[in-house]
Amino acid sequence: xxxxxIFAAGQSVLHSVLRPFSGAFANAxxxxxxxxxxxxxxxxxxxxxxxxxxxxxxxxxxxxxxRFRRAFQLSLTxxxxxxxxxxxxxxxxxxxxPILEEVEREFAERSAFEHMAIRK
Amino acid sequence: xxxxxxxxxxxxxxxxxxxxxxxxATGSASxxxxxTKQGVRVATYDDLASPAAGLSVVLNAGARHESSESxxxxxxxxxxxxxxxxxxxxxxxxxEAELQGGLLYGDLSRESISYRARFLREDWxxxxxxxxxxxxxxxxxxxxxxxxxxxxxxxxxxxxxxPQVAMMEALHRVAFRxxxxxxxxxxxxxxxxxxxxxxxxxxxxxxxxxxxxxxxHASLVAxxxxxxxxxxxxxxxxxxxxxxxxxxxxLDAPAAVASGNxxxxxxxxxxxxxxxxxxxxxxxxxxxxxxxxxxGQSPLxxxxxxxxxxxxxxxLEYSDASLVGFVTxxxxxxxxxxxxxxxxxxxxxxxGDVSTExxxxxxxxxxxxxxxxxxSIDARLTKIxxxxxxxxxxxxxxxxxxxIAEVKSSDVVNLAKRLVKSxxxxxxxxxxHDLPYADELGF
Numbered sequence: 001x002x003x004x005x006i007f008a009a010g011q012s013v014l015h016s017v018l019r020p021f022s023g024a025f026a027n028a029x030x031x032x033x034x035x036x037x038x039x040x041x042x043x044x045x046x047x048x049x050x051x052x053x054x055x056x057x058x059x060x061x062x063x064x065x066x067r068f069r070r071a072f073q074l075s076l077t078x079x080x081x082x083x084x085x086x087x088x089x090x091x092x093x094x095x096x097x098p099i100l101e102e103v104e105r106e107f108a109e110r111s112a113f114e115h116m117a118i119r120k
Numbered sequence: 121x122x123x124x125x126x127x128x129x130x131x132x133x134x135x136x137x138x139x140x141x142x143x144x145a146t147g148s149a150s151x152x153x154x155x156t157k158q159g160v161r162v163a164t165y166d167d168l169a170s171p172a173a174g175l176s177v178v179l180n181a182g183a184r185h186e187s188s189e190s191x192x193x194x195x196x197x198x199x200x201x202x203x204x205x206x207x208x209x210x211x212x213x214x215x216e217a218e219l220q221g222g223l224l225y226g227d228l229s230r231e232s233i234s235y236r237a238r239f240l241r242e243d244w245x246x247x248x249x250x251x252x253x254x255x256x257x258x259x260x261x262x263x264x265x266x267x268x269x270x271x272x273x274x275x276x277x278x279x280x281x282x283p284q285v286a287m288m289e290a291l292h293r294v295a296f297r298x299x300x301x302x303x304x305x306x307x308x309x310x311x312x313x314x315x316x317x318x319x320x321x322x323x324x325x326x327x328x329x330x331x332x333x334x335x336x337h338a339s340l341v342a343x344x345x346x347x348x349x350x351x352x353x354x355x356x357x358x359x360x361x362x363x364x365x366x367x368x369x370x371l372d373a374p375a376a377v378a379s380g381n382x383x384x385x386x387x388x389x390x391x392x393x394x395x396x397x398x399x400x401x402x403x404x405x406x407x408x409x410x411x412x413x414x415x416g417q418s419p420l421x422x423x424x425x426x427x428x429x430x431x432x433x434x435x436l437e438y439s440d441a442s443l444v445g446f447v448t449x450x451x452x453x454x455x456x457x458x459x460x461x462x463x464x465x466x467x468x469x470x471x472g473d474v475s476t477e478x479x480x481x482x483x484x485x486x487x488x489x490x491x492x493x494x495x496s497i498d499a500r501l502t503k504i505x506x507x508x509x510x511x512x513x514x515x516x517x518x519x520x521x522x523x524i525a526e527v528k529s530s531d532v533v534n535l536a537k538r539l540v541k542s543x544x545x546x547x548x549x550x551x552x553h554d555l556p557y558a559d560e561l562g563f
Contacts, residue, residue, distance in 0.1 A: 055261070055263040057262060106211065109209060109211065109212060110211055113211070113212075118219070
């Protein structure tokens with residue numbers, strides 16, 4: 001078994017073990033009580049992230065900015081949203097991660113081309 | 121590499137010398153045309169002596185195919201060329217082409233959009249794959265639109281700032297109104313979005329043509345068949361037949377007014393059947409000089425000289441229409457009399473006043489131009505693409521030359537007679553007080 005496959009198998013075991021607790025963890029993390037989504041917590045101050053945010057459809061960008069403002073306000077006043085307005089698990093979608101991964105692949109591709117050696 | 125690249129002068133000269141024998145042998149050949157099982161027409165021109173080769177994928181998606189809802193989309197589609205496909209990023213496309221020393225570019229005409237590549241022949245398989253990918257799986261990402269829009273707007277602004285370009289657009293507008301009258305340059309567009317451009321592309325994908333220059337026919341057909349697996353691209357007659365209208369269009373081009381000059385184009389409609397006679401008539405009227413420091417001996421040139429004007433004959437050929445006439449620019453004060461006297465030369469031809477020497481000169485020039493105008497890979501790709509997209513077959517240079525050689529004095533006179541009786545299209549740019557109108561010219 002190659003190292004990759006052992007790693008992949010390990011991941012799937014880890015996934016199946018941790019999966020049942022993930023919902024509880026996300027709830028405990030508290031961001032859902034501020035109306036945020038998991039992808040809102042990703043560190044924004046990187047080139048890849050800036051590009052990923054630029055690629056969001058405009059409506060998504062506006063919704064993201066709104067969630068931030070609401071969360072900042074709640075944080076400022078040391079309060080939470082009423083429970084019915086908490087982010088529901090089915091709303092907590094990864095709207096940014098696939099785009100971010102694509103951008104990171106493109107950055108890696110650019111880097112690979114920039115550093116390649118041409119053999120003729 | 122995506123931008124146009126120019127060879128140093130020495131390289132051009134030596135390339136020309138080196139190619140003489142090959143061209144002499146292949147100049148009369150017409151392109152070989154066949155159809156793949158998806159209905160894609162593949163045409164190749166065999167110039168296997170030269171190491172340089174070219175490919176062109178021609179979509180029937182030029183400006184004439186725009187409707188009132190999709191005005192300007194052709195220009196956007198052209199500029200979406202070589203943006204991301206579902207397999208490659210634009211960065212990868214550019215770098216891979218650069219590594220192989222190839223050149224990728226898009227070209228927009230009133231009839232079609234073509235995606236082209238020029239490269240060394242051994243790399244043909246890669247470039248076939250990339251061009252096919254650009255057509256079959258473009259991403260049309262919404263986030264690429266601002267960049268594409270910026271290019272489109274810059275191109276439109278740069279082109280239309282030239283009064284000559286703006287005037288030719290206006291000439292087509294009055295001549296054909298819609299269809300061929302649609303502008304090549306997107307200015308007013310309704311609801312343009314990446315998805316709208318995707319739909320425009322899909323709606324105009326049928327009847328696709330692939331043209332190869334210096335690429336082996338059977339291999340290209342096989343490669344195209346693989347690349348377009350699962351597509352049904354059989355040609356469908358969707359294009360609305362062109363109707364000629366005619367009229368006047370005057371532009372208050374600030375650049376032309378400020379310079380104190382004016383430009384004017386006067387054109388008449390000729391049918392596809394008139395084509396050889398129209399080519400002869402265009403060079404019979406002439407205009408441009410073929411000898412340095414002289415104004416030339418053609419009737420139009422002589423008249424233009426008296427008015428301090430410059431003139432050239434005009435023969436714009438489209439698949440189902442053409443415009444024949446002339447374009448002139450002159451000091452604004454002279455433009456009206458210049459156009460009047462120049463159109464009198466056309467009437468003179470219509471009255472049968474054509475000398476044998478003048479006709480011989482015109483036919484010789486027309487034949488030379490027919491051969492010379494397609495003497496590059498890019499020009500041949502354009503010509504073969506246009507021919508095959510229009511009629512399904514390619515017309516060789518030898519055939520066009522033979523058709524012109526058969527033109528008789530009476531053909532030219534009869535064509536001119538019909539033209540002067542028909543309704544002209546006149547487009548002019550300059551000070552509106554000085555510009556001529558078609559009715560003042562007696563048409």
